[in-house]
Amino acid sequence: MSSSISRGGRSGDRGESVAAEFLTIYWRDMLRFFRFRALLFSSLVQPALWMAFFGVAFTGTLTQLGAPATTPPGATSVSYLTFMAAGIMALTTLFTSLFGGISLLFDKLWGLMREILASPLPRSHILIGVNLSGITKSFIQVLIIMVFGILIGVQFFSGFTPLRVLVSLLGILLFVGIFSFGFLSMSSTISMRMESPESLQAVITLLSLPIFFVSNALYPAQAFPPFLQAAAMLNPLTYVVTGIRYFAIGPDFYALGTHYVYTPGMVLFSLLFLCLFALAMFTIAWWTFEKAVVT
Amino acid sequence: MSEAIIEVEGLSHSFGEVTAVDSVSFTVRKGEIFSFLGPNGAGKSTTINVLTTLLPVQRGRILIAGHDVATEPGAVRRSIGIVFQEETLDRDLTVREILEFHGRLYSMPREERQARVEEMIRLVELEKKRDVLVKHLSGGMKRRLEIARGLMTRPMVLFLDEPTLGLDPQSRLRVWDYIRQVNREGTTIFLTTHYMDEADSLSDRISIIDHGRIIASGTSGELKDALGEDMIYLETADDGMTTGILLGLPEVRAVKPSLRGLSVTIANEGTKTLPVILDRLKAEGIGIRSANLKKPTLDDVFVHFTGREIRG
Numbered sequence: 001m002s003s004s005i006s007r008g009g010r011s012g013d014r015g016e017s018v019a020a021e022f023l024t025i026y027w028r029d030m031l032r033f034f035r036f037r038a039l040l041f042s043s044l045v046q047p048a049l050w051m052a053f054f055g056v057a058f059t060g061t062l063t064q065l066g067a068p069a070t071t072p073p074g075a076t077s078v079s080y081l082t083f084m085a086a087g088i089m090a091l092t093t094l095f096t097s098l099f100g101g102i103s104l105l106f107d108k109l110w111g112l113m114r115e116i117l118a119s120p121l122p123r124s125h126i127l128i129g130v131n132l133s134g135i136t137k138s139f140i141q142v143l144i145i146m147v148f149g150i151l152i153g154v155q156f157f158s159g160f161t162p163l164r165v166l167v168s169l170l171g172i173l174l175f176v177g178i179f180s181f182g183f184l185s186m187s188s189t190i191s192m193r194m195e196s197p198e199s200l201q202a203v204i205t206l207l208s209l210p211i212f213f214v215s216n217a218l219y220p221a222q223a224f225p226p227f228l229q230a231a232a233m234l235n236p237l238t239y240v241v242t243g244i245r246y247f248a249i250g251p252d253f254y255a256l257g258t259h260y261v262y263t264p265g266m267v268l269f270s271l272l273f274l275c276l277f278a279l280a281m282f283t284i285a286w287w288t289f290e291k292a293v294v295t
Numbered sequence: 296m297s298e299a300i301i302e303v304e305g306l307s308h309s310f311g312e313v314t315a316v317d318s319v320s321f322t323v324r325k326g327e328i329f330s331f332l333g334p335n336g337a338g339k340s341t342t343i344n345v346l347t348t349l350l351p352v353q354r355g356r357i358l359i360a361g362h363d364v365a366t367e368p369g370a371v372r373r374s375i376g377i378v379f380q381e382e383t384l385d386r387d388l389t390v391r392e393i394l395e396f397h398g399r400l401y402s403m404p405r406e407e408r409q410a411r412v413e414e415m416i417r418l419v420e421l422e423k424k425r426d427v428l429v430k431h432l433s434g435g436m437k438r439r440l441e442i443a444r445g446l447m448t449r450p451m452v453l454f455l456d457e458p459t460l461g462l463d464p465q466s467r468l469r470v471w472d473y474i475r476q477v478n479r480e481g482t483t484i485f486l487t488t489h490y491m492d493e494a495d496s497l498s499d500r501i502s503i504i505d506h507g508r509i510i511a512s513g514t515s516g517e518l519k520d521a522l523g524e525d526m527i528y529l530e531t532a533d534d535g536m537t538t539g540i541l542l543g544l545p546e547v548r549a550v551k552p553s554l555r556g557l558s559v560t561i562a563n564e565g566t567k568t569l570p571v572i573l574d575r576l577k578a579e580g581i582g583i584r585s586a587n588l589k590k591p592t593l594d595d596v597f598v599h600f601t602g603r604e605i606r607g
Contacts, residue, residue, distance in 0.1 A: 024399035032387055111383040115444075118349055119400040120372045293350065 021121050025129025026136075029103060033137060047092040047141050048148045055081045055088065056152070058218075062256070076253040078155055083255040085149040085156065086244040087217030089176070090237055092145065093138040094211060097180045098204050100134030101187030105200055108192070113294045123289040127188055127282070134184040135177050142176050146248075156248045168247040175243030175274065179236060182278035185285040192288050210235075217241050220258040236277045239270035299358075300325040300452055300483050301346070306355035308341050315341040317507035319355075323452070323485055324500075328478050331487040332494040332593070333504035339487035340380060342504075343456050346485070347377050360451045373401070376445035376482075380456040382437055386430035390421050390440055393429060394447055401448045415443035419473060435466025442473055446482070453477065455486040459493060471497060491593040501593075503600055510600045519591045522599050524548060525565030526589045527572065530556035532582035540579055541572065556585070565590065 034040060059080040071077040104126075107113040116126060150156055157165045187204070194200045214228055215221065215237040221229060232238050246262040253260050301323035308316040316338040323329040331339045344350040346357060348368040357364040360374040384393055394415055398408035416425055419439035424432060432440065438458065445453050458474065459467040474497060478484050488494050494501050495515050502512040511518055531537045534557055538550045541559060546568045549560040561568045565588050576583055591599075 021400070021402060024396065027399065028385070028388070028392075028396055031392065032385075035387060110385070111379065111381050112385055114349060114379055115377075115383045115397070116400065118347055118372065118377055119397075120369050120402070121400050 022125035022129035022132065024121065025116075025126055026132045029130065029133035030136065032103075033133065043096065043137065043141060044144055047088060047145045050088050050092070051081075051085065051145060051149055051152065051154075055084055055149075058084065071254045071257075075259075076250060078249055078253050078255050079153070080256060081149075081153055082155045082249065083245075084218050085145065085154040086241055086248055087215075088149075089142045089145050089172075089244055090179070090215075090217055090241045091212065092141050093176050093180050093240070094183060094237060095208065096138050096141060097134055097183035098187050098208055100137070100180075100184045101130060101189070101191040102197065102200060103191075104130060104188055105191040105194055105197060108294055109196075117292070117294055123292075124286055127185065127285055127289055130188055131181050131184045131282075134187075135180045138176055138180040139173060142172065146172075171247035172244050175240050175247070175271065178271070178274045178278050179240040182236060182274065182281045185278065185281035189281070189285045189288045192285075192292055211237050215241065220256055222258055236274055239273045242270045243267060243274075297325045297327075299323065300360055301329075301485060302356075302358040303342075303346070304356045306342065306345065306352075306357060308338075308345055308350065308353050315507055316345070319504070319507070319509055321502050321509060321512065323483060325451075325483055326478075326481065327499040328474070328484040328486065328497050330494040330498040330501045331485075331504050332489070332491070332501050332597075333487075334489055337489075337504045338507040339489075339504060340456055341507075343377075343454055343485070343487055347375060347454055348372055373448070374451045376448060376450035376453045378438075378441045378445045378453070378455045378458055380460060382441070384429045384437055384441065387428060389426045389428055390416065390424050390432070391426060393440060394444055397444045397447050403448065411447055411449075415447055418446070418476075419443045433466075435462055435469065438462060438466065438470055439473065442470065442477075446477060450482065452483045452485055455484060457488055458486060459488075459490065467493075491597065495593050503597060505601045511596070515593065518593065518596045522591045522596060524560050524562060525568075525591065527559040527561060527565065527569060528553060528556060528585075528587040528589065529559060529572075530584040530586075531576065532584070536579070537576060537581055540575060540581075544572065544575065546571065 062080050104113070107116070117123070146154075146156060157168060160168065190203055191200060194203065210231070214224075214231045215235045216232065217237055221232045221238065224232060242262060245260065246267050251262045251264075299322045301321075303322070304320050306316055306319045307314065319338070319342060321329075331342065333339055341350065345352055346359065346364065348364060348371055352365040359371050362370040362374065364371050385396070388396065391412060394412040395408065398411060403411065416422055419442060421436060421440060421443070424436060429437065429440070442453075442455075442458070445455075455474065459470050462470065471493070474484060474486070484497075486493075486497065498515065500512065500514055501518060502509045503518070504510070511521065513521065529537065534552065537557060541547045541550050541557075546561050546564070547559060548562065551558050551560075559572070561572075569586065569588050573583065573586060
């Protein structure tokens with residue numbers, strides 16, 4: 001992984017080096033990720049545990065409550081486990097990303113941020129590097145959930161051709177990546193503005209609750225009261241879940257007695273929404289970084 | 296003498312209402328060790344933070360290696376190395392990785408980077424700790440690693456902010472040795488310290504800073520000479536008579552009773568004046584129990600210029 005220096009004759013400061021210096025930040029972050037065995041282990045096992053306990057237990061509960069099975073003949077009907085697996089993938093990405101910027105706070109507290117800010121590295125690269133490592137972690141987790149889920153009976157990609165499975169996988173990673181990018185940027189902004197890990201934790205916990213519940217991740221949003229439905233429409237989590245379900249299950253299926261139809265237009269709209277969200281969050285984070293003074 | 300590598304003119308910096316640095320001007324010459332000596336809170340770190348682009352330039356003009364700090368921070372960053380006052384090491388990386396990370400931050404090409412990492416590890420004698428996590432290093436080793444890191448990119452100027460703060464005496468001497476060695480090899484050193492002996496032993500030139508202003512500058516010798524006085528401590532058989540006789544001598548400026556005997560302030564030719572005083576007292580028949588000549592230290596210089604002692 002070598003980087004090159006290209007120095008223009010410009011007197012200006014920006015754009016002096018166009019090399020991929022964000023890879024430096026990425027390199028260090030991944031080094032730490034694989035070094036802390038406990039952290040690595042928990043981040044890999046936690047999503048699987050969600051699937052195993054919550055998924056299996058809730059599926060059983062719903063069966064006992066006698067969820068209406070009004071699936072017309074010939075239509076695709078999926079189990080709750082399959083339905084919620086997409087939600088768990090999105091939620092895991094949400095939490096990993098929301099806490100992904102915390103390394104910046106620790107760098108700030110430990111004084112390491114000064115070393116980085118005093119270097120010629122453009123500040124946007126710090127952000128991109130941190131985001132890239134957060135996305136990598138999310139990808140690893142999402143893939144684990146898919147593999148583990150399929151092992152315990154999640155009906156993903158059922159009846160798909162190998163080519164369609166490949167396209168679907170790429171589609172899922174695209175949605176997860178952009179969604180993750182947005183929340184990582186949000187997390188970086190919060191981290192740069194906070195003074196202690198405790199306050200960061202408090203802010204993020206508070207933020208994550210409405211995002212978590214006011215969405216279609218674990219249950220259909222159709223039954224929400226109108227104001228919650230409106231809120232769910234503004235929630236990026238709703239859109240990433242839509243994308244994942246579209247690619248993993250299909251455009252037309254029944255789950256929990258609800259009929260889901262995802263048209264290509266809806267999927268495209270979801271992608272656009274996530275892109276806008278990510279762009280907005282990145283802009284705010286960038287601005288925060290450019291202003292940041294750490295001494 | 297040789298050309299200037301740091302030129303600071305009218306630098307001021309304030310935090311809200313508090314003025315930390317007040318119209319400071321100085322020049323550092325290429326190849327020298329230049330010290331900012333002053334108590335905590337004198338404005339040393341603020342100055343270093345502005346010079347190293349960590350704080351914006353509010354007022355004044357700073358040129359480092361020919362680059363304006365305000366308009367070309369990138370070029371300045373590429374010309375300097377910094378050892379911060381507080382530890383700024385990732386405790387979960389190894390010695391090699393710390394240097395590797397730094398080289399990457401400065402876009403050093405891979406081969407040069409790897410060669411330089413090994414070279415730096417040898418320089419600060421951390422070969423045996425090469426693959427040890429930073430958290431397992433002693434305070435002195437961490438400091439040496441930070442110095443090595445500051446030198447990774449072959450900077451023209453190395454900034455050292457209180458380089459031996461909190462080190463044991465042995466580690467301290469070792470760090471001094473590295474600083475001298477690095478300087479001999481051509482790196483200009485700008486260091487801040489509140490240790491008199493550190494400034495005295497390392498620096499070619501010193502600026503004393505207090506309350507954000509430079510109050511005196513020069514070589515250690517020049518600063519001491521600027522006091523224009525040496526001290527002689529005398530214990531005699533008759534302090535009263537001695538005082539009378541000494542005040543009659545043109546070389547003597549003041550005579551004060553001290554803990555045991557008298558402290559005599561004289562012009563700075565102490566080594567010549569002492570025999571004159573002793574001869575005179577002998578001639579008057581006054582017995583002398585002890586005589587002690589003391590050249591001023593930087594502590595005395597500091598007290599002279601600020602009217603108080605430096606606090607650790």
